[in-house]
Amino acid sequence: MMNFNLVVRLLLVVSISSLFYSFTNIKEQPYVIVLGIAQDGGAPHAACEKVCCIDKWNDPNLHNKVSSIGIVDPISNEVWMIDATPDFAEQLHLLSNNNSRDLKGIFLTHAHIGHYTGLMHLGREVMGAKNIIVNVMPKMENFLRNNGPWSQLVKLENISLKSLSDNKSVKLNSRLTITPFKVPHRDEFSETVGFRINGPAKSLVFIPDIDKWSKWKISIIDIVENSDYSLLDGTFYDINELPGRDMSQIPHPFIIETMNLFENSDKKNSIHFIHLNHTNPALDKNSDEYINILEKGFNVTKLGEKYHL
Secondary structure, X not given: OOOHHHHHHHHHHHHHHXXXXXHHHHHHOOEEEEEEOEOOOOEOOOXXXXXXXXXXXXXXXXXXXXXXXXXXXXXXXXXXXXXXXXXXXXXXXXHHOOOOOEEEEEEOOOOOHHHHHHHHXXXXXXXXXXXXXXXEOHXXXXXXXXXXXXXXXXXXXXXXXXXXXXXXXXXXXXXXXXXXXXXXXOOOOOOOEEEEEEOOOOEEXXXXXXXXXXXXXXXXXXXXXXXXXXXEEOOOOOOOOOOOXXXXXXXXOOHHHHHHHOOOOOXXXXXXXXXXXXXXXXXXXXXXXXXXXXXXXXXXXOOOOEXXX
């Protein structure tokens, strides 16, 4: 009969080896990192002196950067950014790890100010970048090529526009693919897309801006059910956030609507709300609304949070 102490030692060695393998494996996995969680204007919001912003003005630690995510492959040391926001400088610094990683490209969701105006940092006034690939849908490409100052970025070859097609996957490298898909939104200057990112083991869906789920021909339930992580539009918690404003002019799925839709879903814990307006009480971790989201099994994105693929 095998010595009991020997069995214990063998089991301990196996356990430690397994943990080391898992840790090493996670370290090598590509991942998505959250670079910002707020709506286009960030928080605090320009000219806002309401309760939601007043304390944030004097405390930079309370500032919320504009919604954006990055994709990181720790083996190849390549990174990609989705959306170029007004907080581009700080977000690029975080994503590139103090310039130790190679920015391979930027993907844009649409032409609302919080999602593309950070491109200005690539111009001669700041970085003077050389042929940074900016992946865009057809109307977005036309908008950038034919309207200043963005057209100057193209002319001076600070950026190189690369065309995307609806539901056509793009291979980032041997381990990662990304697929744009059109969603209904206020498309004054361009179409709007979400993105699906596939890694070696898991997938993530990113939909920061969309009109009501009911306006989409595709079922958001099916999208979530077939994804490991879903970063969804959480602009407003409910209809009461902007008294005096016609919310039909700025339609978004209220967080409470999305939570009701997924109330009985086994995948609700994979939903992470992003793109929160400065008025959204879910930005305050001490609020009843934030606590309610967590108690119901959902999540609110956090700056620097990682989702391994």
